Amino acid sequence: MNAQLLELVEMLAMSRKNLNSAIADKTEAQKMVDKIMTPHIEKIKLLAAATDALEQKVRETALTEYEATLDKKPAPGIEIKEFTKLKYDRTLAFQWAIEHDVALIPAKLDEKTFERVAMTTRPDFVDVRHTPQVTIAKDLTTALTEAATTAAAVL
Numbered sequence: 001m002n003a004q005l006l007e008l009v010e011m012l013a014m015s016r017k018n019l020n021s022a023i024a025d026k027t028e029a030q031k032m033v034d035k036i037m038t039p040h041i042e043k044i045k046l047l048a049a050a051t052d053a054l055e056q057k058v059r060e061t062a063l064t065e066y067e068a069t070l071d072k073k074p075a076p077g078i079e080i081k082e083f084t085k086l087k088y089d090r091t092l093a094f095q096w097a098i099e100h101d102v103a104l105i106p107a108k109l110d111e112k113t114f115e116r117v118a119m120t121t122r123p124d125f126v127d128v129r130h131t132p133q134v135t136i137a138k139d140l141t142t143a144l145t146e147a148a149t150t151a152a153a154v155l
Contacts, residue, residue: 001147001151009140009143009144010144012136012140013140013141013143013144016140017141058078062074062075062078062080063080066080
């Protein structure tokens, strides 16, 4: 076994142990913060819901007032704006765009589908490359212990 690689794996195992310990400490601290913040968060949720309901009621009432008076500023801080939105059948719109050669986006390659098909059909212009990728066990402590036990048994 490569001594340098073994040393790096041991260092990685220790680094992961330290990281997990820090994450556990942060989780514990977060629990304490959550306990303190819960009443404030609940208050904010209640106030947000009440505010949303009032905003909706103001919108409805302002729209009713606008429909009755056509006043675009029915109250201080309230303004009615009119927007234009088109509604149409997408299929008919696409046919029209083709006939008039406008509003068309060029076809785009669906790479995911192409790659699936290319793996089985292997077109001449496709180069399939196999690239090695390192996978590291999540629990290096166990892996190192097992390796040490196996090495001791061999000696």
